[in-house]
Amino acid sequence: MATKNWTADDIPSQQRKTILITGANSGLGLQAAKVLSSKGARVVMTARNLKSGNEAISMIRKKNADAKLDLMQLDLSDFASIHQFSQEFHHKYKRLDVLINNAGVMFPAKRELTKQKFEVQFGTNHLGHFLLTGLLLDILKTTPNSRIAIQSSGQHKAKMGKPDIHFDDLNFDKGYNKYMAYSQSKLANLLFAYELDRQLKANKINITVVAAHPGYTKTNLIRHTGFFVQAIITNILAQRVEMGTLPILRAATDTSVTGGEYFGPTKMNEMRGYPELVKSSDKSYDRNLAEKLWKVSEQFTQYQYNLNGK
Helix, strand or coil: CCCCCCCCHHHCCCCCEEEEECCCHHHHHHHHHHHHHCCCEEEEEEECCCCCCCHEEEEEHHHHCCEEEEECCCCCCCCHHHHHHHHHHHHCCCCEEEEEEEECCCCCCCCCCCCCCCCCHHHHHHHHHHHHHHHHEEEEEEECCCCEEEECHHHHHHHHHCCCCCCCCCCCCCCCCCHHHHHHHHHHHHHHHHHHHHHHHCCCEEEEEECCCCCCCCCCCHCCCCCHHHHHHHHHHHHHHHHHHHHHHHHHHHHCCCCCCCCCCCCCCCCEEECEECCCCCCHHHHHHHHHHHHHHHHCCCCCCCCCCC
């Protein structure tokens, strides 16, 4: 049991650290960029839309004129964009202390596909980050005590989402259910996080992988949840983005973690509260399921991880 509530005040200095946050132009990513830049980190913010990204940077600099911020374009629903981003990042930076895989698509009103024709939630939330992480692994390896923080969701175990990896229909060609598709992508995030942590440890690579979820937080991701959810449930139950960002911030900065942990709120069925260690679903710890997903992800992204020590 936690003896005190963990807050942003518990984040140690991030001076001289380079931190990359996907989807940093709004919501949880923007708040994380705001907090980490205030702690002295150089924050690389990614966004699909550069106009939106520049507006986010201006917002941060109004309160912190000295914030060290860089904006780079990245569309996680397009493998070509991810490869281009990786090339540009390697050209500009020689270290990466923390990679925060935060960007996500949630409950699109209708079935959408990525550039490579994958269901957009699985393709963006999981496959896009799987490829990005692999492409940046070399620079993470050469940065001492580097870390990967992966944003999941309590939806990975929500009954209405029937959470599973639907290998027989990963793209929901046979019938689209936005809740099931989202739950699949968020379960995939955790399976990936735990499997990557296991493989890094097995190969004695000093990169720590930690996962988190924000509880029920009021961000623009809820815009496709319908009027009743937005107007009634969200306004009553959802916590502010400042609270919802704390779990991923703890995953990214807590010096006591060893890898494979999962942080989230613990109040009201993990919908609200300060970040503590929580348990994800039994299925998320299934090694056979994780290994199968890993192989499929390498096939789909046409990218094989280099998990040698060098």
